[in-house]
Amino acid sequence: MTSEHLERLLLDNTASIFRFANKVWIADGLGGLYLPEAALLVISDLHFGKGSFLKQHGHPLPTYDTIATVDLINTLIERYQPSTVLCLGDSFHDMCVGERLSVSETHAIRSLTEQVVHWIWVLGNHDPDIPNGFSGEQVITWRMDDIVFTHEPLANTGTAHYQIMGHFHPKLSHVIKRQQMTGKCFISSKHELIVPSLGVYTGGLSIDDPVYQEVLSSPAQQAVLCYQQKAFLVPLNK
Amino acid sequence: MHNTKLPVQLQNWFSSKGWCVRDYQAHMLEQARNHRSTLLVAPTGAGKTLSGFLPTLCELIEHPQQGLHTLYISPLKALTHDIQRNLLAPIDAMGIDITVETRTGDTPSHKRQRQRKKPPNILLTTPESLMLLLSYADAKQMFRHLRTVIIDEAHSLAANKRGDFTTLALARLSALKPDYRRVGLSATVADPEILAAWLGPSGEPVEIHRVTNVVKPQVQLMRLTSDIPYGGHMATFAVADIYREISQAATSLVFVNTRAQAELIFQSLWEINDQALPIAIYHGALAKEQRHKVENMMGQGLVRSVVCTSALELGIDWGNVDLVIQVGAPKGVARLLQRIGRSNHTLDAPSEALLVPGNRFEALEALSAMDAIAKEQMDHEPYHEGALDIIPQFIMNCAIAGPIAPEEIYQQVLLATPYGGLDRYTFMQLWQFTIDGGYALSHYDRYHRLVRREDELFEPASKRVTLRHRQNIGTIVEAGRLKVKRLRRAHTGKIIGEIEEYFAQQLVPGDTFLFAGECLVFDTIKDMCVEAYPGKGKEPKIPSFVGGQMPLSSFLADAVRLLLSEPERWSELPEQVTDWLNLQEEFSAIPRLGKIMIEHFPYRQAQYTLIYTFEGRKANQALGMLITKRMEKLKLQPLSFSINDYGLSICSLKVIDETQIRTLFHPDILGDELADWMLSSPMLKRSFRHVAMVSGLTEQNHHATRKTMKQVTFSTDLIYDTLREHDPDHILLKVTQQDAERELLDLQRLTDLLIRYVGKIDFIELPKVSPMAIPIVLNVRAEIIKGSGREALLEHATLYDEAESMLAEVREMLEQAGR
Structure with missing residues (x-):
């Protein structure tokens, strides 16, 4: 990743740049979070196998979601060339996904994990365990400097001052000149950063929902809106 | 006077009312005697409904029978109760033994069960409840004595999805009981022939009997x-x-x-x-x-x-x-x-x-x-081909009643006039969709809704499939609803109606809204109920109902254009309206016949282009999509457009000049990118949402109201996008396109319009909004244009200076890392 490359991404709004926990982060319009200083890519709530989970109950849904989500991750890996990819939980929709995945889907996920040096699965409420046959480190939380990465918010972050989480699938609606724009988003307060869901069959929870007030220890300061696959910084000073 | 002999009881009742049998009522009796299907077209107030039931009453008096004799289908629940009252009055007065019952979504389940075992002589129902009846294995038994089916207010059912649904139910009924008679009752319509064809089985229009209006309103x-x-x-x-x-x-x-x-x-x-x-x-x-x-x-x-x-x-x-x-x-x-x-x-x-x-x-x-x-002119609704998304619902409905084979169902579908031209290939695609989703690349085909038995017939895969179908039947595109409970004290109160989920979710505790004629204070959503107590509020909100919009007939749109071109008739208008038109003429111009008038002006921090086509909503919708696409290409940054029956208003960030207008308004915008643009538009996604629901791909998901579940439910837009990318030939995409063309777009009319008006544009630049444009730009329902315009808007929100300094930091860091 060169600085020219990064500049290009910022210039055409493919990604947006912001500060959190005394570090500079890149929020990608597809929903990935990149930390240049550690060559770390964070993705959250992939929900692999959600389509087939619903389909087994007789919903005639198309089940292209897993492959479509893998395609998104591939794009992000190509774009940022990370040395570490951290999945922030709910990577697999349920405990039985392993049995439902096709050979090609298993292969596609496996080749994802094999193309980066370090792959980390933070475990979530949907996937307290990762199906067999996928490499990567499995952890409950992951720590880097002053930051703890977790799926659901931690009441007690120990010695860490900051936490980065998934789980909530934040989205927001922004109105400018009577035009409304809605999309998934990153949202941060002083000590917490919530990453949007990446899985193509995942819905969102509006950041107006009171649950965010409980999760964020101080009022949200800014959000990055993902809209038409691009990223836009939205100040939230109310 | 016809030599009609009524049974003596009925004759006495007529006499007691001081009535005599009218000509058309006698005609209806005659038709019944010959067991002929008939469409009665008569103005409101003519006593149509009684004419429809008169033959039934005669037959039941002359030949009393057990079981169901006449099935009455009404588009409205309320109408069935009203008809029941109106039928029971003479039946009681005559002291005869004819049973009349209603069956709708409001009928309690024990009564519904009893009705299937021991049906009344006359059953009053709705299309949805009829379809539900047909999904039971004992349907054939129940309808075995059926003589007559009366379809009331037939004009309000033809040429819409609910009408298509009704014809399928009638076709299925014909398969169970081939010789019943169809009687349609309709208000005055422009083309009774179309309605008669709709009412009969394919290729066999019923006979028409017209009653003309003598007194003009x-x-x-x-x-x-x-x-x-x-x-x-x-x-x-x-x-x-x-x-x-x-x-x-x-x-x-x-x-x-x-x-x-x-x-x-x-x-x-x-x-x-x-x-x-x-x-x-x-x-x-x-x-x-x-x-x-x-x-x-x-x-x-x-x-x-x-x-x-x-x-x-x-x-x-x-x-x-x-x-x-x-x-x-x-x-x-x-x-x-x-x-x-x-x-x-x-x-x-x-x-x-x-x-x-x-x-x-x-x-x-x-x-x-x-x-x-x-002048006794009427607007007429064009004939439509049947909506395809109802077919999977119909197939499921048949399969639940008993094992089915595709050919048998295909033949039944063909019997319904709107589906008379349905080709076998399309039907088989819909069949496959019903079974397992019909996805080309799916390996999940072991998850079926219908399974094949040893005798090659198909039946539901599980009880759950059956149950879910029955719960969702007749989902003809209705937004999710929540009941409204008017609280007296904590959590106890009366249900007073329903509002749309979408509206309920905007409410925060303490918000007030108008409903059932009073002001309510929103408290909470609990168990699928909006709980609210009566109270006062400063500015109560008004529940919006998405389905409530009515399109203007194109006939009236034309009539308005004609009126505009004839100033001598304006004197019949209220004075202020004439003033308004005069003001428009002075400030801008009045649209002329044979010309397209286009106004362009700044308004509310953006640029507006008003195109007065008078070609109806559907042509305007298509025009809006195409022009904004071309605008996007020309980097004019379109933001949205809104339409009404007279024209469309496009909102953009950049100013547009006359040369650009000519480029925009040119037949070559109907190029080959059209299909792709259409498929990715929000409008098609909206159509897909309906198609997905009606065809059974998704259901009205009431879980969505439970906040904790919200992030796990997802919109059909996401399904649409993956389907388009991974299975572009899927049948539901075809159905969606058909649906949009039927309900929303009129490409043919648009093409004619573009060709007709080449070089006939009156372009007027204005310093501000014109009097005539005001009602149109105030229209709040706008189509959103995704693209550079919206990105430009959002870019303004990005904080450049701070981004620069952060980037500098990163640059330094990366350069150090790379030595």
Whole structure:
């Protein structure tokens, strides 16, 4: 990743740049979070196998979601060339996904994990365990400097001052000149950063929902809106 | 006079009422004797419904029988109750033994079960409840004595999805009991032949019998004492005048176009109701108890006036209504006639009606409609091919009743006129979709809804599939609804109706909204119920109902254009409307026949382009999509467009000049990118949402209201996108496109328009919005254009300076890392 490359991404709004926990982060319009200083890519709530989970109950849904989500991750890996990819939980929709995945889907996920040096699965409420046959480190939380990465918010972050989480699938609606724009988003307060869901069959929870007030220890300061696959910084000073 | 012999009991009852059998009633009896299917077309107030039932009563008196003799299908639940009352009165008076029952979504389950085992002689039902009946294994048994099916208000069913659904139910019924007779009852329509073809099985239109109107209704514009506004449709400005007319009439009906408008007008009327007149409210979202209460009060003459929506438009008989007031644009001549027909429910005296336009454009519409009525012209609805998304629902419905084979069902579908031309290949694609989703690349095909048995027939995969189908049957595109509970004390109270989920979710505790004619304070959503208590609020919100919009008939749109081109007729308009037109002429221009007028002006921090086509909504919708696409290419940054029946208004960030307009308005915009652009538009996604629901791909998901579940439910937009990318030939995408072309787009009309008007553009640049444009730009429902314009808007929100310094930091860091 060169600085020219990064500049290009910022210039055409493919990604947006912001500060959190005394570090500079890149929020990608597809929903990935990149930390240049550690060559770390964070993705959250992939929900692999959600389509087939619903389909087994007789919903005639198309089940292209897993492959479509893998395609998104591939794009992000190509774009940022990370040395570490951290999945922030709910990577697999349920405990039985392993049995439902096709050979090609298993292969596609496996080749994802094999193309980066370090792959980390933070475990979530949907996937307290990762199906067999996928490499990567499995952890409950992951720590880097002053930051703890977790799926659901931690009441007690120990010695860490900051936490980065998934789980909530934040989205927001922004109105400018009577035009409304809605999309998934990153949202941060002083000590917490919530990453949007990446899985193509995942819905969102509006950041107006009171649950965010409980999760964020101080009022949200800014959000990055993902809209038409691009990223836009939205100040939230109310 | 025909030599009709009524059974003596019936003859006596007629005599006791001082009635004699009218000619067309005798004709209906004759048709029944010959067991011929018939369509009776008669003006409102002619006693159509009685004519429909007269043969049934005769046959049942002459040859009493057990079991179901006549099935009556009405588009409205309320109508079945009304008809039951009207039938039971003579039956009781004659002291004969004929059983009449209703069966709708409101019928308790024990009664429904009993009806299947021991059906009444006459069953009054709705298309959805009929389809549900047909999904039971004992349907054949239940219908084995069926002689007649009466389809009431047939004109309101033909040419829409619910009508397609009805014809499929009738086709299925023909498979179970081939020799029943179909009787259609319809208000006056422009093309009875189309309706007759629709009513019969494919290729066998039923016979038509017409009753002509002798007395023309008297329709006038209401005398208004306050100014007609430029924009808006609610017409609250006229409440004092409406109240004056209500207080002068003995009984009146105040028709409005939407439920929201009903609530608002009702509230405003009560605010000035110093004579304490009994004024009621009636619309389809109110709970049945509420509606029954109003119906009963109307029946007993306890109400002076009812503010109502189209829910009261059909058939329900309320003795003597002196006056009908239409508030807002009439939207169509046939609809207006139907509403006017509610007044003076007899054939021989003229109906009286007053029209109240909601804005100045609507005044033009109102006058055009009055002219059409005077000249006995009607708008006619074009013929439609059947909607394909109903087919999977139909297949499931048949499979649940008993094992089926594809060919057998295909033959039944062909019997329904709207599907007479359905090709086998498309049907088989829909069949496969019903079984397992029919995805080309899926390996998940072991998850089936229908499974093949050893004898090659198909049956539901599980009880759960059956149950879910029955719960969702007849989902003809309705937004999710939540019940409204009016609280007396904590969590206890009465259900008073339903509002749309989408509206409920915007409410925060303490918000007030108008519903069922009172102001309610929102408390919480609990167990699928919106809990609210009566109270006062400063600015109560008004529930919006997405389905409530009525399109203007293209016939009326043409009539308005003609009226504009004939200034000598303007004198019939209210003075302020004439002033408005004169002002338009002075400030800009009046659209001329044979020309397309385009205005361009800045408005509210953006640029607006107003194109007056007068070609109807569907052509305008297609034009809007194509022009904004070209604008995107020319980097004019379009943001959104909104349409109405007269034209469209496009909002963009950049100014557009005359040369650019000519490029935009050129037939070559119908290029090959059209299909792709269409498929990725939000409009198609909206169509897909409906198709997904009706075809059974997704269901009305009530879990979505439980907040904790919200992030796990996802929208059909996401399914649409993956489907388009990974399975572009999937049948549901084809169905979606057909649906959009049928409901939303008129590409043919657009093509004609573009070719006809090459070089015939009147382009006018203005410093600000023109008088005529105001009602159009005030239209809040806009199509969103995704693209560079919106990105440009969002870019302004990005904080450049700070981003620069952060980037510098990163640059330094990366360069150090790379040595």
